[in-house]
Amino acid sequence: MTDHNPNYEIDGELLNAYFDDELTASECVVVEQAIENSPQLRESLQELKILSKEIQCLSVEFHSNEQEMIDTVITKVRDRNLSVHDQAPYCNVKIPVMARGWKQRLQIPALLALTACVLAVLTLQFIPNEQSMTLVQTDGIDTTPPVENFHRADNNAPESEAIADNRLPMGGMGGGRSGSAGESLLSENQESRDKAIRQAKHAAANANEPVAPAQTRERSFAIDGAMAESEDIPQLNRQVDKNTAVADVTYHIQVKQKDLPTLLGLLTTHQNLVQNIDRKETVGIADVEKDAAEEPQRRVSANNSMAKPVQKSAVNQIVMFRSNASQLATLVGALQKNPEFALSMNHLQRSALGKTLTTEIKDAPSAKVKNQGATTILSDTIFSIQVIATP
């Protein structure tokens, strides 16, 4: 090796660059002149040529199965395309392929697991205990005797009916619990449920009308087992159904029409207690269905996201809203303080009410939500009050 010249390294770089054809024309002229005058540089250049030739003569290494490797890569590429919905190339994750692979594979399961955890927590918070039961809603308003599934106990002879229905016409579970109202409902804890149970027991203790079997409507709900199994509520038509974790109870309160504005005012002032206030005016069964398709929707409550079409009537008015256990207790307490409401609540007109419910439930969007099984998470014991205002 000719490395004795102290300037050789510099010259060596230049010679290498010359050998590699990386010099400018002027630099080439200088190097070529130096080569002509230096046997040492000529020898070095010859060594470079030999070395380069030797290396280039090395056998070319071939992949054992190149096409198979390409196919494997393409298969993985396609798999990634499927897994990320054709967005793999645009994923700006700057991580090695192998690391990205397991992270990407874990993304969907992680999201699912997280979602499942959230749903499980919500379900555990609101799911009824094993003693939950299903109440079969009776539907024979016109053909069967009046059904009293649940009695309010605010007066001497209450006819208030607690209609069990998990597809209430007030907008359904999901809709009724959307937004801040829904969050407030979801935040109700066991304490609020206990309040509702106590209220229900109290109401049942004062009930005086037996439950009459009637045509079932295939609408069921489960209420808290403690309340359902209470011997104080013999009117309940029980049917255990653990799949139904929703307990909706509708109270029907009848008020005189002249008291309706007062009631509405009361409800308005208690908007923190109720959600989805709807108001309907009905005449009868046929008119209700007809008017429901013709009249535009109108909402009483400002935050009523699941309002129902307003139906005009010359006779009755129905005001519906949703509440939950603790809210209902407060609201009922407020209603009971009003003697006019207390009196009128004893005169429930069941026929118009039942038909109205039937019509609305068929069109209720919440029914679909329930069929998807989402409401078992969103719903707890929910009470609705349906008020019939009579002239």
Added chain:
Amino acid sequence: MSPTGVKGIGSILPNDNKELIRQAAEGSSQAFELLITPYTGRLFNTLMHILRCRESAEDVMQNALLQAYLKLDTYRGHSAFYTWLYRIAVNMALSYRRATKPAVSMDQQQEMTGQEVIDHNEAVGEALEREERAAVLHAAIGALSEQYRSIIILREIEGCNYDTIAEILSISSGTVRSRLHRARLQLKEKLLPLLNEHPSLS
């Protein structure tokens, strides 16, 4: 002076890859296959010389191609696609070398084999002698440091110019020149017996 006889990657690759790149970036696996197929042979050869282990080279190559697919959106077209692809592959190979130490590399095997053959070179034929020389060369290249080895391979085997090497290795052209010079010096020292046997120098 150019490295004659070297069929560099630049000379075998199509220049108009933009459409394929665009389609591949949009998720077309077929376009990606067409895009990488011209490069895989040479790329594997490069990885083999860097890693000197067939299994490792195959693994790295597969991952490099996948990585290239995932990073297609980062390719801006400022350099040739093969340069960009080689940069990914070479960097992955160098990272792989740093992370893993094969129990018995091909270099070690060939070095052992080569030593034995050199000791008994009078008994070998021409073909075996060629294999011996190749083994010695491989051993010498494998003994180079990582930065020198990759630069020698890219220059001598792949025929890349300085700018391409600079892009692939993310270094400057001046660094390429100096490193290449030092790498050749080290190779000359390791291959001195072999070079001295060459008729043009003897």
